Amino acid sequence: MALASHSGTKVNSSLAPFYFIYMGGGSLLSWNAILNSLDYFSSKFPKNDINFMFPVAFYLAQFLSSLVITKLSAILMLNVRLIGAFLIASVLLVLLPIEAEVFAQTNFGFILVMLMLFILGICANICLSTMTGLSSQLPGKYSAYTLLGTSVTALFLSILREISSLVFKSESKEDNISVVIFFGVTAAYILGCIVFQTIFTKTEFFIVYLRQSEKVQMIDSSREASLLLTEDEEEKPTYPRNISTFLMIFREVKIYVILYVVTALQIYTIFPGVILKKPMIGIDEEIKVVSTVMTFNVSQMFGKILGKYRKFYSLSTVFGVIIFRFVLMGLIIAQAATTSIPILDTIWFGYLTTALFGLTVGFVMVGLTVLAPEKVDPAKKEIVGHVSIFGINTGVLLGTFVALPFAFLLKTKKE
Secondary structure, three states, X not given: OEEEOOOOOEEEOOOHHHHHHHHHHHHOHHHHHHHOOHHHHHHHOOOOOHHHHHHHHHHHHHHHHHOOHHXXXXXXXXXXXXXXXXXXXXXXXXXXXXXXXXXXXXXXXXXXXXXHHHHHHHHHXXXXXXXXXXXXXXXXXXXXXXXXXHHHHHHHHHHHHHHHHHHOOOOOOHHHHHHHHHHHHHHHHHXXXXXXXXXHOOOHHHHHHOOHHHHHHHOOOHHHHHHHHHOOOOOOOOOOXXXXXXXXXXXXXXXXHHHHHHHHHHHHXXXXXXXXXXXXXXXXXXXXXXXXXXXXXXXXXXXXXXXXXXXXXXXXXXXXHHHHHHHHHHHXXXXXXXXXXXXXXXXXHHHHHHHHHHHHHHHHHHHHHHHHHHHOOHHHHHHHHHHHHHHHHHHHHHHHHHHOOHHHHOOOOOO
């Protein structure tokens, strides 16, 4: 597989899809690890509603850091941002289950875990915003690859969590052992992101297509410098990486930002808190958590694959799907609440609505991420990625707080 540069030279792009899938997955790996272990942390801090409180710390950090990510990209080099954030995340993932065990059922332990989640949220947003900014400068399929990676790794973690739980089921401390192994593997994956990043920035694909905004920082060999100088570069407008540029581009793509906000609000009003409140009579709580999250992740992955096929949808299509998702939200809330409607009490219908919810969010997120950069000139595409993540994080934060009342209003049905 190869792409043509503007000088007509064929550039090998075979590694690029794997890079965006792997690194996109690594960006949100820490949160997906937490999602698949909510039952473990709930057992360690039974006085706190983990399903609703954990997202607050993580998503608040994502939102606040998204306000400064464009400026941060001007201060810190690409590799410093990504490698530094991934390194911090890997260390925290190793420490999280240990901290929860050592300080179980204490207020100090809960506060410390929330602080660690806040730092993980900052790291995740730096990585995802950076990867979205990079992919926004390329054809739309690379944005799809980045978001597809988040679902692929989320599915991988769901399977890994289930396997680790089953393998150590007969042990007296199966929860502790399985979770430590689970978080250790996720930390190792993130360390792999550091290695992949180091390798990819040396490839010709990166040098030709993605180093435009990193020229000063990334020229580190005579070969790279000569490649850069031999390109027939056209005079292109440049925009400083500051809040003024951010706001200017925000105005240009505001309709997409609004739809990002609405979509993310829909997701996090319902997931994970409300969806995990759905009663599954006869199913073990741990199995319910893992299987529900896995259903959501598998469906979301297929939705993101659909979003890769740009010619089959438009902004109107995406808008229609967003409206349909409000119907799904109503059904899921009704399932989680006490109800006398028979079909809402069935396990199969619970998994069906979860699957549809995941499928539609995957499609909408990729659709918006592909469509938004098409509306601006090439020099603005990277910042469109930052603006997009800001819209997502705004919706995520709003959805998280909208979901909080459901922790008190929705009562899990008695078996």
